Amino acid sequence: MNVNNDISEELRSVSALVASISRQIPYEVPGGYFLELPVGVMRQVKSWEQAKSLKFSVPEGYFEGFAQQVLNRVRAGREGDNAGPDDQGLEILPAILLQAGRRTPYQAPEGYFEGLAPVLSVTKDKNPYLVPEGYFELVPANVVDRLAQPVVRSIDVPVVEEKAKVHRVNWLRYSAAAVVAGLILTAGWLRYGPNGGHDRQGKGKATIDIARTMSKVSDEELKGYLADQDTTLAQPVGNLAAGLNNSAGSNMDMNDSDVKDLLGNVSDGELSQYMQEHGEAMDIATN
Amino acid sequence: VTIQDTELLLQFRVPETKERAFTAIIKKYQEKLYWHIRRMVVEHEDANDVLQNVFIRVWNGLENFREDSQLYTWLYRIATNECLSYLEQQKRKSALSFDEMESGLSNKIVADKHFDPNKLEWKLQLAIQQLPEKQRVVFTLRYYDEMPYEEMSRVLDTSEGALKASYHHAVKKIEDYILNH
Secondary structure: HHHHHHHHHHHHHOOOHHHHOOOOOOOOOOOHHHHHHHHHHHHHHHHHHHHOOOOOOOOOOOOOHHHHHHHHHHHOHHHHHHOOOOOOOHHHHHHHHHHHHOOOOOOOOOOOHHHHHHHHHHHHOOOOOOOOOOOHHHHHHHHHHHHHOOOOOOHHHHHHHHHHHHHHHHHHHHHHHHHHHHHHHHHHHHHHHHOOOOOHHHHHHHHHHHHHHHHHOHHHHHHHHHHHHHHHHHOOOHHHHHOOOOOOOOOOOOOOHHHHHOOOOOOOOHHHHHHHOOHHHHHHOOO | OOOHHHHHHHHHHHHHHHHHHHHHHHHHHHHHHHHHHHHHHHHHHHHHHHHHHHHHHHHHHHHHHOOOOHHHHHHHHHHHHHHHHHHHHHHHHHHHHHHHHHHHOOOOOOOOOOOOOOHHHHHHHHHHHHHHHHHHHHHHHHHHOOOOHHHHHHHHHHHHHHHHHHHHHHHHHHHHHHHOO
């Protein structure tokens, strides 16, 4: 009573307008809301309590022996190898997971997968492949016949063929290498061997041929050859020309016109000096 | 602590009577808490969500409730905090600024099927939504719930002087709003 009066007085002192407004709240509440609310809240509280009580638990004393248990498993080592494929890995899981297993608790509505892919559901039991009629009846007999036949190592064949192929390839490679090496050795032998190179061998052959030929040449033929050589040597201009052209290393037959062409540019003084220095030659020339 | 509340708290601590005592607490305070919440969040569905959360919190914390304050004050404290958390959550969800949030609440008032712009009660509700959250709480606790400053200071953990000043400012703002709208 006092509080209400105080509040009203306080409000009136601050704002007469606000104090004059009705304190009735204009909002409405659905009918029966406050009757149902306690039941609704209690329902929520209970479900919350249930959810809270769903705690994971472990067997009593689980953690006390856990470390030793793991060590034993590690020492045993191969124990896990003997486990079946479905059990592999499960042994290291905590006991609670072992109890749960690997089965999924979810379930699909019945006929869900059939509805998902109708074509697959129709064809899933139908095999599209065919076998010759009576094939499976003949299989045992065929196998027995095969067993009765001499053993053919058909399985080894591909391996052998494979090896042979490898050997063949290797032999080809080795042969090619040997041929190349032989060629190199032969060339080296011919080039640097005891008989020397092609040139020396050629000269040797030429020497042998000349000696053989010379033994067949008669004395008369030799005399005739030497007479021809003397005639050639008697030509002074040819000798002079041969002397002048020694640097070129060539033997040339020269006539008077050639000599004129060669000495046309040489002055008389130079020629006289040359003649004085090579008196014999002059004599021969004037001869 | 009133005698009745003390009795309810004793019953709550006994497993056999726990649910019955809690149901009695709900029945006793549901309407007060509901209207306190409703004035803050405006819509019934929001108020219902917040109120149910408040009672679940009460269920979880009631065993540890220290009887050095009134159960009523403690319940208001939980309800107010839950309201402010809810509004903050709504703001984050819709990424609205404070002003946008206020206009959002005003729009909810205008959208009410019973809304009548000519009635002062509705104008007052629109004016309350213009207030900052803390001033709004202070004004509604004082104006509608007629809560003494002493209790209010326990609920809001604010000094009585600050609450008086806040209430004064809130009333002035509301007056301005009503005069100008």
